[in-house]
Amino acid sequence: MVMQRIVIVGGGAGGLELATQLGRSLGRRAKVILVDGSATHIWKPLLHEVATGALNTGEDEVNYFGHAWRNAYHFEYGWMSGLDRERKVIQLAAVKDHAGKDIAAPREIAYDTLVLALGAIANDFGTPGAQEHCMFLNNPEDAELLRKKILALSFAVGVSGNAVKKLNIGIVGGGPTGVELAAEIDHTIREMHIYGAELSPAQLEITIIEGMPRILAGAPESLSAYASEALATRGILVANQSRVTAVTEQGFVLADGRFIASDIRVWVAGVKAADWLTDLGLKTNKLNQIEVTSRLQTLSDPAVYALGDCACALDGEGGSPLAATAQVAHQQADYLAKALIAQLAGRSLAPFVFKPQGMMVSLGKHTAVGSLASIVGPKRNYYVSGRSAKLIYASLYRMHQAAVHGWILTGLLWMGDKLRRVARPALKLH
Numbered sequence: 001m002v003m004q005r006i007v008i009v010g011g012g013a014g015g016l017e018l019a020t021q022l023g024r025s026l027g028r029r030a031k032v033i034l035v036d037g038s039a040t041h042i043w044k045p046l047l048h049e050v051a052t053g054a055l056n057t058g059e060d061e062v063n064y065f066g067h068a069w070r071n072a073y074h075f076e077y078g079w080m081s082g083l084d085r086e087r088k089v090i091q092l093a094a095v096k097d098h099a100g101k102d103i104a105a106p107r108e109i110a111y112d113t114l115v116l117a118l119g120a121i122a123n124d125f126g127t128p129g130a131q132e133h134c135m136f137l138n139n140p141e142d143a144e145l146l147r148k149k150i151l152a153l154s155f156a157v158g159v160s161g162n163a164v165k166k167l168n169i170g171i172v173g174g175g176p177t178g179v180e181l182a183a184e185i186d187h188t189i190r191e192m193h194i195y196g197a198e199l200s201p202a203q204l205e206i207t208i209i210e211g212m213p214r215i216l217a218g219a220p221e222s223l224s225a226y227a228s229e230a231l232a233t234r235g236i237l238v239a240n241q242s243r244v245t246a247v248t249e250q251g252f253v254l255a256d257g258r259f260i261a262s263d264i265r266v267w268v269a270g271v272k273a274a275d276w277l278t279d280l281g282l283k284t285n286k287l288n289q290i291e292v293t294s295r296l297q298t299l300s301d302p303a304v305y306a307l308g309d310c311a312c313a314l315d316g317e318g319g320s321p322l323a324a325t326a327q328v329a330h331q332q333a334d335y336l337a338k339a340l341i342a343q344l345a346g347r348s349l350a351p352f353v354f355k356p357q358g359m360m361v362s363l364g365k366h367t368a369v370g371s372l373a374s375i376v377g378p379k380r381n382y383y384v385s386g387r388s389a390k391l392i393y394a395s396l397y398r399m400h401q402a403a404v405h406g407w408i409l410t411g412l413l414w415m416g417d418k419l420r421r422v423a424r425p426a427l428k429l430h
Contacts, residue, residue, distance in 0.1 A: 004030040006340060007090065007111035009080050011036035011064055012044060014308035014329030015117030017403045021337035023073030029344060032072075033109065035092070037079035039064060042140045043400050044119070045326050048181040050143035052150065052188040053428035054365070057140050059420065062404060076109060080118075083280045085301050090114065113303055113340060116290060117333075118277065120309035120324050123270035123287070129247035134267040137177065146266065147428070153263055154189065158198030166205045170252055170262030172244055173269030174210030175218070179227055180362045181268065182206050186234045187364040207237040207260055209252060211269070214240055218323070219359050223371045230363045271324045273310040285312045285321075294351035296336055307332040315354055326396075327357050330403070360393040368393040 006022060008015050011034055019034040026032060040061040042050065049055035068075035078092035088111055095104035121138045124130035135146050150169075157167045169185060171178045189197075189204045208215060208231070215231075215238055216224040228238060239260065246253040251262040273288035282300045283291045289312035291299050296313060298304045307313075308329035313322050322328045331354055339349045360370035368389035384392065401410040 003028075004112045004344060005033065005110060006030055006113045006115070007033045007035060007109055008115045008117060009035045009090065010117035010119055010308070010310070011038070011041050012117060012119045012308060012329065013326050013400060014333040015115070016041050016062070016064075016067075017330060017400075018115060018117065018307070018333040018337055019073045020067075020071050020404055021333070022340060023068070023071040025337070025341055026344070027072060031074065033074045033076055033111075034064065034068065035076045035078065035080060035090070035109065036064060037077070037095075038139075039077060040140075041067075041404075043326070043397060046397060047137045047140065047143045048177060048184050048362075050140055051137060051146040051181065052184045053147055054184060054188065056428050057144070059417075061140070067404070078104065078107070081106070081276075083114075083282075083304075084108075085281060085304065088112065088114075088303065111303075113343075114305065115336065116277075116298075116304065116306040116310060117308045117329070118274065118310040120271040120273050120289075122267050123272040124267055125270065127244055127247060130244075130267055133247045133249055134172070134265045137181070137266070137268055146264075149264055150185065150188070154192060154197060154199045157203060158200075163200075163203075166203050167199065167264075168251070168262045169204070169206045169264045170209060170260050170266070171206065172209045172252065172265075172267045174208050174212065174215030174238065174240070175268070176216065176359065176361045177268040178208050178210070179215055179231070181266065182208050182231065182236050183234070183362065183364045186236055201235075205235075205237070207239055207262070209239045209242050209244060209254075209260065211243045212240065216359075216361065219361075220371050223359070223361075223369055226369045227361060227363060230367065230369070234364075271309060277310060282306075287312070289321075295339065295349070296332060296352055305336060307336055313352070313354075317351075322354055326400070328354060330400070331355065360389065360396060362390065362393050366390060 008019050019032055022032045040063050042057055042061045046055050050057055064075040078095050080090055081093040082091035089108040092107050094102045094106050097103050122136045136142050153167055157165055171182055185206060190201050193200055214224045216227055243255040244252050245255050247265060252260045275288055277288050278284050282298050285291055289310055290306040291312045292306050296305045296307055298306055309324035315322050335352045342349050358371045360368055362368045367386050370384050370389045370392060398410055401413060
C-alpha cells in the first residue's frame with residue numbers, strides 16, 4: 001500500500017495546528033509534510049508584542065524541526081515558488097543563507113493532498129509612498145525591525161536635550177492590530193521611562209488613522225466606544241474618517257488635505273494574500289485569496305485545499321467571505337484535520353461551519369476589551385473589559401499553545417514564563 005502524502009504549505013496558526021493534529025493522529029497511515037521558508041513559528045496575533053519587546057521571540061517561538069520530530073510529521077525548509085497540478089508537485093525556491101549564498105538547490109515535493117495555508121500580508125491599496133516609507137507587521141522580522149526603530153528613536157529624542165521634542169508615531173488602520181499596537185507602544189514607552197529612559201511619556205504622540213467612522217468598525221459600537229475612551233486617557237489620538245492618499249518621509253497626506261507628521265509610520269490597514277498566488281492556476285478573488293468550497297477545497301482542484309487568511313471561504317452557503325482572523329484559521333484547521341482523517345477512512349464530513357467566538361482586543365499590559373455577543377446570544381452590546389477581559393485575551397494564546405504542544409507542555413511553558421519575568425526586565429530592551 002502506497003502511503004498518502006499530505007503536504008501543508010505555511011506554518012502559521014492554521015498550518016501548524018493542522019500539521020500537528022494530522023501528525024499525531026495518522027502516525028504511519030500517511031506522510032504529513034509541513035513546508036515553510038522560516039525555521040520558526042510565532043503566533044501572528046502577538047506580533048504587536050514582538051514589536052514592542054513585550055514578547056521575546058527567542059523564548060516564545062516554535063522551532064519547526066524540533067516540533068515536527070515531537071509530533072510525527074516532516075518539515076521541509078523553503079519557500080514555495082510554483083505548483084504543477086498535473087504532476088501533483090509543488091516547487092520550492094533555492095534556499096539561501098544570510099549572506100545570500102545558495103545552500104540548497106530548487107526542488108520539488110510530491111503530494112496526494114495539498115493544503116495551502118499561506119497567510120496574508122498588509123494591503124496598502126496601492127497608496128503612493130506606502131511601500132517605501134511605511135513599516136509593516138507581516139512577520140516576526142517586520143516586528144523586530146519596528147522594535148529596533150522604536151528603541152533607536154526613543155533614545156535619540158530622549159537624549160536630544162529638547163524637552164518639547166516629540167516622537168511621533170502614525171499607525172494606519174484602526175482595526176484590532178492598529179489599536180493593540182498603539183496601546184502596546186504607549187505602555188512600552190512608559191515602562192522604558194521607569195527603567196531610566198530619558199524619553200518621557202509626554203514626548204510620545206501616537207495617532208491612529210482610520211478611514212471608517214470609528215475604530216474597531218467590525219465590533220459592536222459599545223466596544224468601540226470603550227476602546228476609544230481607553231486610548232484617549234493615554235493621550236493616543238484617533239483620526240476617524242481619514243483616508244490616506246500618500247505617504248512621505250515626513251508623514252501621511254490625507255484626502256481632506258491634512259498632513260499628519262510621523263517619525264515612524266506603520267501600515268496595518270487591510271489584508272490581502274500574496275500576489276504570486278494568482279500565478280498558481282487556482283481561482284482567486286480581487287484580494288488574491290484562493291476561492292474554496294464549503295469543504296475548503298479549491299474551486300479549481302479537489303485535491304488542493306486552502307485555509308486561513310489566504311483562502312476566500314464563505315460564511316455558509318452564499319454568505320459573505322469570512323474575515324482573516326486567527327479564530328477562523330483555528331476552526332478551519334480543526335475541521336480539515338478531521339475531514340482528511342475521515343477521507344482516508346473512506347468517510348466524508350459535513351461542510352465547514354464557522355462558529356464566531358466574539359472579539360478580544362488588548363489595550364495594554366493589564367486591560368483589554370472584548371465582545372462576547374456571539375457566545376452569549378442576542379445581547380449584541382454585551383462586552384467585557386479591564387483585567388477580566390485581559391485574562392480572556394491571554395487565554396487565547398494559551399489555547400493556541402495547547403493545540404500545538406498539548407496542555408501539559410503548555411502548563412510548563414506558562415510556569416517558565418512566570419519564572420523568567422522574575423529574573424529579567426518586562427521588556428526586551430536591546
